[in-house]
Amino acid sequence: MSFELPKLPYEYAALEPHIDARTMEIHHSKHHQAYVTNLNNAIAGTDAEKLSIEEICKNISKYPMPVRNNGGGHFNHSLFWNIMAPSTGGEPEGELLTAINTAFVSFADFKAQFAAAAATRFGSGWAWLLVKDGKLAITSTANQDNPLMDIAEVKGTPIMAIDVWEHAYYLHYQNRRPDYVAAFWNVINWKEVARRYKAAL
Numbered sequence: 693m694s695f696e697l698p699k700l701p702y703e704y705a706a707l708e709p710h711i712d713a714r715t716m717e718i719h720h721s722k723h724h725q726a727y728v729t730n731l732n733n734a735i736a737g738t739d740a741e742k743l744s745i746e747e748i749c750k751n752i753s754k755y756p757m758p759v760r761n762n763g764g765g766h767f768n769h770s771l772f773w774n775i776m777a778p779s780t781g782g783e784p785e786g787e788l789l790t791a792i793n794t795a796f797v798s799f800a801d802f803k804a805q806f807a808a809a810a811a812t813r814f815g816s817g818w819a820w821l822l823v824k825d826g827k828l829a830i831t832s833t834a835n836q837d838n839p840l841m842d843i844a845e846v847k848g849t850p851i852m853a854i855d856v857w858e859h860a861y862y863l864h865y866q867n868r869r870p871d872y873v874a875a876f877w878n879v880i881n882w883k884e885v886a887r888r889y890k891a892a893l
């Protein structure tokens with residue numbers, strides 16, 4: 693069994709003007725595809741072929757670096773595509789909003805802390821909203837690491853993420869990462885984040 697590039701749940705242009713179609717097309721069909729191909733090559737003929745990507749991530753310290761980089765790349769991007777949707781522009785509701793207010797005081801404070809995590813991650817990486825010991829937390833990781841990994845500084849179940857590699861925004865935003873992060877709030881699929889929050893509890 694080998695991993696496959698998941699279909700995007702919307703068209704490449706669906707997140708315009710916040711994330712442009714060309715960036716989405718290259719990001720999904722080239723970058724994510726490369727992580728999938730390289731992951732399959734890295735685990736070919738090993739027991740990891742029988743495992744889910746989550747199971748691989750949770751024991752990532754047992755694997756060589758190409759599995760960490762490409763397995764993380766596959767998990768992270770699969771989550772990223774699904775927690776976005778065409779111009780939702782909305783805000784979290786219900787239990788997720790209550791949990792955000794409990795953990796970060798208010799939705800505005802949460803946005804500020806999440807944006808700061810995305811802005812201050814030096815070089816390539818990700819910022820995360822995760823469930824850790826039943827509570828929400830924010831962290832960031834380098835490269836394609838994620839909070840599922842046993843090597844992560846802050847471990848838990850990720851329920852939302854932003855990719856801050858330059859390939860995620862450079863065509864449209866160039867060096868203006870904060871502008872990309874600000875635009876990201878318009879395309880978050882809060883229903884999917886809430887579903888992942890409930891599942892993580």
Ligand code: MN
Pocket residue numbers: 719723769855857859860
């Ligand atoms: Mn990426």
